Amino acid sequence: MTNKFITKQKWFWAWQDEKEEAWLAEMAQQGLHLNTVPFPGSYRFKNGDPADHVYRMDYQSLKTKDKDSYLQLFADAGWEQVGEMGGWMYFRYDAAKGTAPEIFSDRESKIGKYQRVLTYLAILLPLMVVMMPNITGAERYGPIFVILEALTFLVMVLLSFGIIQLFRRINQLKKTG
Amino acid sequence: MANTNIQKYLPLTEATYYILLALVTPKHGYAVMQDAEEISQGTIRLAPGTIYGAFTTLEGNELISMVGKEGRRKIYQITETGIRVLLGQIQRMEIMLQSAAKNFDLWQERTAEEESHD
Numbered sequence: 463m464t465n466k467f468i469t470k471q472k473w474f475w476a477w478q479d480e481k482e483e484a485w486l487a488e489m490a491q492q493g494l495h496l497n498t499v500p501f502p503g504s505y506r507f508k509n510g511d512p513a514d515h516v517y518r519m520d521y522q523s524l525k526t527k528d529k530d531s532y533l534q535l536f537a538d539a540g541w542e543q544v545g546e547m548g549g550w551m552y553f554r555y556d557a558a559k560g561t562a563p564e565i566f567s568d569r570e571s572k573i574g575k576y577q578r579v580l581t582y583l584a585i586l587l588p589l590m591v592v593m594m595p596n597i598t599g600a601e602r603y604g605p606i607f608v609i610l611e612a613l614t615f616l617v618m619v620l621l622s623f624g625i626i627q628l629f630r631r632i633n634q635l636k637k638t639g
Numbered sequence: 640m641a642n643t644n645i646q647k648y649l650p651l652t653e654a655t656y657y658i659l660l661a662l663v664t665p666k667h668g669y670a671v672m673q674d675a676e677e678i679s680q681g682t683i684r685l686a687p688g689t690i691y692g693a694f695t696t697l698e699g700n701e702l703i704s705m706v707g708k709e710g711r712r713k714i715y716q717i718t719e720t721g722i723r724v725l726l727g728q729i730q731r732m733e734i735m736l737q738s739a740a741k742n743f744d745l746w747q748e749r750t751a752e753e754e755s756h757d
Binding site: 520530532533536539564565566567568574 | 693
């Protein structure tokens with residue numbers, strides 16, 4: 463007797479969306495079908511029969527009233543929403559229905575997705591820079607502040623790295639399509 | 640509105656062209672997907688993410704506007720500015736076709752000449 467649900471922990475960075483999509487399809491071939499994404503890096507799967515499913519991720523920060531029509535359009539086109547985490551929308555398409563389509567049909571709209579992620583990270587970075595002196599103010603010492611300072615610095619490095627990776631992804635798409 | 644400079648929207652991408660053309664009559668997103676595939680004789684298949692992004696941009700530029708709702712589906716239609724942009728695009732495509740016809744005629748003449756020399 464197997465459990466109906468299995469939760470797996472795996473970490474993907476914002477620029478590794480294609481790797482994440484491929485991993486979810488791989489899980490589906492083992493009979494593990496994405497049910498929800500309860501936390502970043504945590505995936506809840508439903509146990510079932512192995513299947514050929516295509517997973518695609520979009521990044522959107524939509525108001526509730528706009529989200530309804532957005533999800534309806536994807537549903538009409540055969541894409542079932544299976545999860546949402548921090549602006550990332552997870553969609554599943556049953557490849558048995560025919561040729562696997564894409565959620566973006568041209569280069570411009572595919573680039574648009576990465577630009578939305580980029581905008582989000584590009585807003586966070588200066589925010590961190592502004593916050594840094596407040597967190598690590600000159601008069602404050604002690605191990606807690608050293609840790610906070612190190613963490614803030616780490617997040618800033620990651621954000622910068624993410625921004626560079628996304629720029630590279632966008633440039634690559636502009637060149638090859 | 641009548642003086643909106645349409646040149647900044649031109650040339651349209653193939654996707655945008657067929658979306659605007661489909662929205663000459665009011666439609667929701669999925670109907671646009673189906674219609675675009677049909678009127679383009681299957682040469683273009685629009686994906687939902689592409690349609691959604693295009694609708695947002697086109698609505699922001701006031702080339703289309705929401706005219707109603709059908710359940711959770713928003714129904715859009717082309718605006719007067721949108722029509723003028725579409726006509727501007729069609730004019731560009733006519734010039735493209737005319738120039739092709741002219742230069743292919745020249746090419747055929749030259750090929751015929753070369754063959755007669757052989």
